[in-house]
Amino acid sequence: MPTYKLKYFNGRGRGELIRIIFEVAGVKYEDVRIQYEDWPSLKPKTPFGQLPVLEIDGKEVSQSKAITRYLAREYGFYGANSREALDIDVVLELCDDLMAPLIAMFGENDKEKNRKYHDEQAPKVLGHLEKVLCQNNEGSGFFVGDKISMADLCFLTAVDFVSCPMFASPEHPDDLDSFTKLKALDGRIRCQNKIADWLKRQTPFGQLPMLEIDGQAIGQSKALGRYLGFVLGFFGANPRESLDIDVICELCDDLVSPLSATFGEQDEEKKKELVKRYYAESAPRHLGHLERLLCKNNEGNGFFVGDKISVADMVFLAVMDWVLTPEHTDALDSFTKLKALNDRIRAHDKIADWLKRRPETPF
Numbered sequence: 248m249p250t251y252k253l254k255y256f257n258g259r260g261r262g263e264l265i266r267i268i269f270e271v272a273g274v275k276y277e278d279v280r281i282q283y284e285d286w287p288s289l290k291p292k293t294p295f296g297q298l299p300v301l302e303i304d305g306k307e308v309s310q311s312k313a314i315t316r317y318l319a320r321e322y323g324f325y326g327a328n329s330r331e332a333l334d335i336d337v338v339l340e341l342c343d344d345l346m347a348p349l350i351a352m353f354g355e356n357d358k359e360k361n362r363k364y365h366d367e368q369a370p371k372v373l374g375h376l377e378k379v380l381c382q383n384n385e386g387s388g389f390f391v392g393d394k395i396s397m398a399d400l401c402f403l404t405a406v407d408f409v410s411c412p413m414f415a416s417p418e419h420p421d422d423l424d425s426f427t428k429l430k431a432l433d434g435r436i437r438c439q440n441k442i443a444d445w446l447k448r449q450t451p452f453g454q455l456p457m458l459e460i461d462g463q464a465i466g467q468s469k470a471l472g473r474y475l476g477f478v479l480g481f482f483g484a485n486p487r488e489s490l491d492i493d494v495i496c497e498l499c500d501d502l503v504s505p506l507s508a509t510f511g512e513q514d515e516e517k518k519k520e521l522v523k524r525y526y527a528e529s530a531p532r533h534l535g536h537l538e539r540l541l542c543k544n545n546e547g548n549g550f551f552v553g554d555k556i557s558v559a560d561m562v563f564l565a566v567m568d569w570v571l572t573p574e575h576t577d578a579l580d581s582f583t584k585l586k587a588l589n590d591r592i593r594a595h596d597k598i599a600d601w602l603k604r605r606p607e608t609p610f
């Protein structure tokens with residue numbers, strides 16, 4: 248058996264079908280996730296300046312579709328004969344048609360185009376796919392032949408792509424709803440042991456962060472923060488303290504949300520104006536609430552809740568990392584108790600140690 252090393256970004260994209268083929272085939276491979284900050288130095292060393300790249304016995308190969316076809320042939324997912332291979336190819340191309348408009352929209356955040364995609368383009372291609380599915384075993388098996396093939400695996404990755412947070416549509420939470428046979432197929436594929444196992448190990452909502460607890464991937468940062476707070480003793484000494492901590496966490500969320508909403512603004516002038524207004528109005532209002540609550544406990548000279556540091560203080564620290572930008576280092580100047588708290592948290596021995604050790608990152 249050759250040794251395989253797959254290099255791709257830490258996302259699904261063009262790498263996922265390759266990973267799934269390895270997983271379903273039960274073939275050992277190294278899943279190397281390239282961080283974006285390492286990409287510029289790696290790019291010139293790859294065959295075509297792109298990922299994915301598969302190393303087969305140390306030799307690099309590029310082009311995702313060529314790689315998937317090769318692996319499908321090697322491990323029995325490309326049909327029993329040329330005719331089946333042709334039928335599989337047809338499904339692959341249809342999946343491409345399903346994804347192509349989204350790839351073209353990447354990073355645009357154009358709501359009208361997205362609506363049109365889910366209203367018109369996606370149903371058209373899904374209709375074709377359902378028709379093809381129904382030509383085999385009346386649509387109750389797999390796309391081609393009697394066993395799962397690259398066609399089904401590709402369909403699975405395409406459906407995940409269409410419904411990922413970047414492209415999902417609130418009006419169409421599930422594009423497969425009107426395609427009962429495809430929907431049942433999607434369920435059938437996801438139930439296959441190896442696929443179910445792989446999916447369980449993936450990000451639960453196609454987003455990061457996620458935390459693996461005893462091998463199970465769990466998403467949603469705030470829920471995870473609370474859970475760790477409970478488990479590690481930073482979520483209050485009793486339910487009342489937990490409630491007070493939750494209130495601070497939600498206020499911190501209210502404090503930072505309008506600021507994070509400005510990040511996606513493309514118009515630089517408009518963005519400047521929004522940020523200016525944020526620091527003049529929204530930030531002081533929420534910081535005022537936070538200072539008032541802080542002062543209710545130990546006259547504001549300790550921590551937000553109780554007598555020791557809690558998740559409330561940690562969330563505040565994390566949020567201040569966003570709010571105190573180099574242009575707005577003075578945002579806490581009118582809130583002397585909060586400012587002192589921020590310094591106190593940063594001086595906490597374990598936090599100070601972490602702040603010293605944590606890598607420099609752009610955000």
Ligand SMILES: N[C@@H](CCC(=O)N[C@@H](CS)C(=O)NCC(=O)O)C(=O)O
Pocket residue numbers: 260261290296297298299309310311312
């Ligand atoms: N036809 C190529 C396209 C590869 C491609 O566009 N890769 C993207 C990621 S999905 C990439 O490497 N982008 C980074 C860059 O071009 O610098 C394939 O299927 O492998």
